[in-house]
Amino acid sequence: MGVKSKQARNLATGLAFLAPNIVGVLVFTVLPVLFSIMLAFSNWDLRRHNMFKDEALDFVGFDNFVRLVTEADFLRFLGNTLFLMMGIPFAIAGALCSALLLSKDLRAGGGRPYIWLLASAGLIVSTVLLVVSGMGGTGMVILLSGLACGVLVAGVAGGTTVYRTLFYTPHFTAGVATFLLWKKLYDPYEGPINTGLAPVLNHVSDGVNALPPVLTRSASWLCLALAALLFLWALRRLRLSWVDGDLGWAAGLVPVALLCVPGAVAQIWHHTAGRALWLGAAVAIAAAWQGARVAARGKDFDSSAMNGIGSGLVVATAAMVGQFVLVGLSALLYALPELAADGLEPPRWIHEYHWAKPSIMIMGLWGAIGSNNMLLYLAALTNVPQELYEAADIDGAGRFQRFWNVTWPQLAPTTFFITVMSMIGGLQGGFEMARTMTKGGPAGATTTLSYFIYLEGFETGRLSFASAVAWALFILVFSVTLFNWKFGNRYVND
């Protein structure tokens, strides 16, 4: 009796403290979720159900979801979203590099050398300014060299904190304001990127025209060959970890499929199609040989099917992005002599169909180098046990080996966490960019799923269809979360 009443009192107190929050969560989260599920299975369209016209609201079952697959829009905008997410590996690499740079001791190991450094920084600054002004440099040159010198002096005086602040500012200020800034930077006629790029490209096209075409052609071939080598290298790594039992068979197939994507895309690209076929054949032979070696020698250790999918995906994604870069470069080099004959024009960035997505990714990289991810990496780097580095030094490991064998594995949990978070964010991203910079264009090239939901829900008024898209997005996000739950812990313990 006494216990019961005490429990009831505890419940009352607990709920009383919870009440202000839980009422809000119920009204603005739980209720909308239920409402949204109902919407997704009905046919609420503001063009048919409004204050002038009130047709009956019907439950239509899975019709909205079927339309996601049968109408081209959703799949196309999902493709856009995934394409823009290819910037994530670059963003993570940038964050890691900046964290590595910022984690180094800037003070040159003590007081006296640091004073010398400070003195020489001051000397450099004054010399540069004197030279620039003495040689009658334009205002631009003086401005930019002054800026660089200012950063150096501030960095020497303030140390890591100053650089960290400068690195982090683009990420921290990201929003409508910086998107509008980038829209103006990308302006094809008045933006500083193109006004700066045009004279440079003139020199480049002069230079290319002077070169024998065979040089660019062979460079183009070289890039394709490097892409093929990268493919084989990644395949070999996967094979070795499969043989060692670090990788299960099912976990190996997904990365291999990813690795094949750039090659398949190269087949349909105009400038790489024919040549990629030849290389593809060569690569297939090499891959078959690798497969045969595995079959002949067999597996040393057994492992479950999905074992090690995390590290397999990291290797495969890195190699896939690298291959894409090389294949793209190859196509560019192949077409360069033709393009340069008429003089090279700077691209029209966000106003040009094929350049719009890369432009957005470049802008994303600007904000991602010094992001939250950099801070997470910085924290993780300070937690790497110093003994491991000492052991590596005793073994005579070089700088690269220290990174690859000590730092990188120790950072694996952080990398996994960052990757999952970036994927969840990337799937939901792109609305602010699309609304402020491109209106989703040109011709829908930069319409992501979030902007699509906005368009359908708030512009067209197809509330039910928009809700169905939102739930499809939720399923994508949720599958990434599930992946995290299932493999995150295992990967962390590896």
Next chain:
Amino acid sequence: MSTTEPKPHPTHRGAHMRRFAGAGLLHGTLVAVSFVLVLPFTWMVLSSFKHLSEVGVGSWLPRAMGWHPENYAEVFRQIPFGRYYWNSILIASWVTFLQAFTSSLAAFSFSRLHWPGRDKVFMLYLSTMMLPGLVMMIPNYQIMISLGLVDTMIGLVLPAAFSAFGTFLLRQFMLTIPSSLDEAAEIDGASKWRVYWEIILPLTRPGLITLAIFTFMGTYNSFFWPLVMLKSQHRYTLPIGLLYFDSTAGQETNLLMAAVTMSVAPMIIVFVCLQKYLVRGIQLGAVKG
């Protein structure tokens, strides 16, 4: 680089020089990256002082037309920019205050009080964090219509005032506070409210500050919800107001850059002043997915 030297010998001259060169190289790389990252902001500030006719010219510095600091005044003349500032700060302050208050109460309940079903309810809370905000936008807008809150300040503040994320973050902070403190207070006869108000809340201050910065900056920067909710110009927040200079009504890039500079500057100042809390907060896991 200095840390890669296995054993520094300060007396050895060669090692000395190498470390000196290494630090110089490191500074050089850091300056190069910072330089590139800062360039867009440099162009932004310089363009905001230009005459409109010189914005598209290759030189970043104003030329014959000279410097035009009056661009900043012109922004305030063309649109009620001060009003937008005030609206943004007012809304962000209310959201921050309400979120910190309701979240800390809920976090106290989840971390300090023992009631049946507590952990199940907490799991439900956590699971709402996985929902993309986009799922809730359309129904929430319809709810706002039926409550008659479209195009009002309350309609902007209310849905953002209750946060499962804030509850989670503060709960994690409260769990690190030793429970002997509040147990001692309870033996002395303090009520639960006094334990919350006089013991737990002051000790959660670092967590509250972190949450407050994130919430404030997030609301200050928020775009989707104000965009669909606000209809009348005098209620616009900064991000919505900025769009004016990029519309058909105004294509004056110099004024846009002045407005952008004025809306970015407070964020940079806040970051420089409070980065200690921010960095620690992010590293403690305060990153919103």
